[in-house]
Amino acid sequence: MSHVDGKARTRSAVTLTVLAVLFVIGVAWAWSTVTEPFPEPEEQPACVESSFAAGDRITPGNVLVNVLNASKTEGLAGETMDALVRKGFAEGTEGNTAASTTDRGVVIWTTDPDGPAAALLKSYFGPGTEIVEQATAEPGITVVVGEGFPGVKDGKKGVKAKDDSSVCSPPAV
Structure with missing residues (x-):
């Protein structure tokens, strides 16, 4: 045992x-x-350059928009950004600026004033809206709203690119 x-x-x-x-x-x-x-967390770029061939359709979701308030009305940039996001545009940054606007109360700043993204965005502010060739610190297209800004209107659901172009689009999630 x-x-x-x-x-x-x-x-x-x-x-x-x-x-x-x-x-x-x-x-x-x-x-x-x-x-x-x-x-x-991996840092995502604010936008990616998306290429569009002549004839391709560009929609609000393809366009990154920033809004700057040049008025004395507090919160105008935020209200404008909210309205543009509801219309389908991609949300960029918002802030204040000492820049001036036209009598219409809105100016669009972009590095491609003849591009389809600027034309699409302009349709949400009306035919008298001025598009100025101006680079900004933020990627995308910048809308400057000031005194007399009438607000965001219903614009085009999309535009066709006349030429090959690139647009600062939000990164794919």
Whole structure:
């Protein structure tokens, strides 16, 4: 019987040792996982240059828009941005500026004043809206709203590109 008891004791000791090693490995793995820092969110670009061939349709969702308030009316940039987003435009930044606007109370700043994105955006402000070739610190097209701004109207659901062009579009999610 002592021979059987010795084998059983040896087997029990080996089993307990293996279980103890597995336990220590599990605790070490769990500790390293719990104390690992959270991954940093990947920074998304504000926009990507989307190419459109002549004849391609550009819709509000393809256009990133920024709005600057040049009036004394607090919150005008935010209200205008909200209205443009409801119309389908991609939301850029909003803020204030000391720049002036025309009598219509709105000016569009873009690096491509003859481009389809500017033409589409202009349709939401009316035919007298001035489009100025002007680069800004923010990507996309910038709308400057000032005193006398009548608000955002219903515009075109899309325009066809007359020539090959690129548009600052929101990144695909």
